[in-house]
Amino acid sequence: MDTTNAIRPVSPSIDGVIREHGAALLSYVTRLTGDRYLAEDIVQETWLRAWRHADRLTADKGSVRGWLMRTAHNVTIDQHRSRKARPTEIAFEGEVLTNKAVQSAPSDDVENRMVLNELLEHLSPVHRRTVVEVYVTDRTVTSAASALGVPVGTVKSRLHHAMRNLRGRFAGGALRAA
Structure with missing residues (x-):
């Protein structure tokens, strides 16, 4: 049995997909999150999922850009939900803590x-x-x-x-x- 076809993706190379859709995907996620650094993390996760599902990245199975945008949207929602499930992180603004621990009176x-x-x-x-x-x-x-x-x-x-x-x-x- 020839296993070389099982290892190679059937779809175009991920490098080509990144070159073609990378800027648009980053722009879309930046607009969703309002945070460039978070958007870069989400796009990175989207590329990882695209690499894992490279067989879906063909025009005959639907829009490649649509699949990437939907995947990035889902990753954004997942990260938003996971942040809501965890305690709020303390952020510093100058010398003042914005989220101080509250003691009961x-x-x-x-x-x-x-x-x-x-x-x-x-x-x-x-x-x-x-x-x-x-x-x-x-x-x-x-x-x-x-x-x-x-x-x-x-x-x-x-x-x-x-x-x-x-x-x-x-x-x-x-x-x-x-």
Whole structure:
């Protein structure tokens, strides 16, 4: 079996495609992103995908430029989504940080504690102790089971019922009278 045809792309050489469509592709992606350096990264990824799928870069399978533009558009969207999924990077403007870490005010802690206490009042004593062990003292279910002297399944069941009770009672963010 001759494997030389399996290795060589059937389509025109990638070098020719880059020469023919490179400037237009970079211009398009720069307009999409508004950032020349990011656009260059996206175009580089587009060329890599074009090299991997060189068999698709023929006029008989559709517009080569259209395939490149669509691929670059998809890479742009993918990078945008991945940046949104990661925490915001801190950028410097002169000596001032634009994204400073936010510390909660002591009054926020007091208010949160008051709301938590009010929520816990609506639970039975066993459910309350279970919720406090797992969520307030930040224990694992296994550790909470040991501390409470009950099986792990009981802790899970109590948590489930306590959360269901609280969700039902406080649906929509408004406290309902007991």
